[in-house]
Amino acid sequence: MGASDNWRGHRIVxxxxxxxSMPDTKPNQDQWPQQHHQKPGCGLPSARxxxxxxxxxxxxxxxxxxxxxxxxxxxxxxxxxxxxKGDILLGDKAFCGYRDICERSERGIDxxxxxxxxxxxxxxxxxxxxxxxxxxxxxxxxxxxxxxxxENLQALPPSLLLRQVKITINQPGFRSKVIYLVTTLLxxxxxxxxxxxxxxxxxWDVELFFRDIKTxxxxxxxxxxxxxxxRKEMVMYFIAYNCMRRIMYEAAEEAGLPVRQxxxxxxxxALRSWEPNLNQARMSRKERFGLIxxxxxxxTQRPLRQRPGRSKPRAVKRRRKxxxxxxxxxxxxxxxxxxxxxxxxxxxxCLS
Numbered sequence: 450m451g452a453s454d455n456w457r458g459h460r461i462v463x464x465x466x467x468x469x470s471m472p473d474t475k476p477n478q479d480q481w482p483q484q485h486h487q488k489p490g491c492g493l494p495s496a497r498x499x500x501x502x503x504x505x506x507x508x509x510x511x512x513x514x515x516x517x518x519x520x521x522x523x524x525x526x527x528x529x530x531x532x533x534k535g536d537i538l539l540g541d542k543a544f545c546g547y548r549d550i551c552e553r554s555e556r557g558i559d560x561x562x563x564x565x566x567x568x569x570x571x572x573x574x575x576x577x578x579x580x581x582x583x584x585x586x587x588x589x590x591x592x593x594x595x596x597x598x599x600e601n602l603q604a605l606p607p608s609l610l611l612r613q614v615k616i617t618i619n620q621p622g623f624r625s626k627v628i629y630l631v632t633t634l635l636x637x638x639x640x641x642x643x644x645x646x647x648x649x650x651x652x653w654d655v656e657l658f659f660r661d662i663k664t665x666x667x668x669x670x671x672x673x674x675x676x677x678x679x680r681k682e683m684v685m686y687f688i689a690y691n692c693m694r695r696i697m698y699e700a701a702e703e704a705g706l707p708v709r710q711x712x713x714x715x716x717x718x719a720l721r722s723w724e725p726n727l728n729q730a731r732m733s734r735k736e737r738f739g740l741i742x743x744x745x746x747x748x749t750q751r752p753l754r755q756r757p758g759r760s761k762p763r764a765v766k767r768r769r770k771x772x773x774x775x776x777x778x779x780x781x782x783x784x785x786x787x788x789x790x791x792x793x794x795x796x797x798x799c800l801s
Contacts, residue, residue: 457639457640459535459537461648462503462538462539464501464538465652466497466543468496471496472673474674476674489778490778490779490781491778498513499524501531502658504651507654507658508695513525522544523596529556534557536558537558538553539561539651542564545565561649564631569613576610582614582615583637585611585613587608587610588611590609611635613631616646630645662686668686694713697748700744700749711748719747727740
């Protein structure tokens, strides 16, 4: 990644979690059990994935999977080696914890995360005021940290000097009207509060990265019937995703555009259209590079429009089909009458 992809000399790594479902087999259920409120035989195994992406290129840097009993902060700790000194972790309130901020700071990893699990510090209790809604604060080590012994807790620093930034949102479509950011970037001149807010609002891009993998590539519902093959299937999707991101990055560099303005779906469709020509056996090196250049041009000829402040509600437009829900295991379920909204799952209806 070139220097132009850095933000003030830092690589920004955005972190978030998602889930995928898979066929309802016993090995999959044992590894990734379904939700507890679902009846046996009526739900699907569900795996949780916590992934780290480069905010600028969209490349997948690392990931960890687990079942629902393992929290996403634990999955993030397992990926700490994917970070480099000078990186900035960008995440939501799920990754806001005293222990984790300390461990990242020891490795030279900064953080920009939203505040969680504690009330914001008031100006009267701040160490210093750096501006309107911008405070230098001190966090005192908590008396107890989940999953950490008393000996390891005492090994943590007694306090942390952090920066708290208040963001007021007046745009439609945002659930929160006031967000408090906590960051280890203490220099208010080098990292103004407005720039930190702009970076945090770009955290939404990670939802688009997951959409590219799960919806565009089709990883939302996996197909394999054993945990070993499920893991291999995930790896293949991630390899295909990163290969596509690499092609998009090269196309953006050739066109002189930010890679953020290149559509993943358009790029994938262009690659599929040009694939027969690129796979020709008899082709000189010059001809091949000419075709690749034309492929890049087709990927970048319609850049995405940037619409800051656009409302992005978490809602779907397409309605579901009017089928009954599976409330019993499939082999016990009685086939209902077609479109009978008052249908009851009783055997006498099947016999009558």
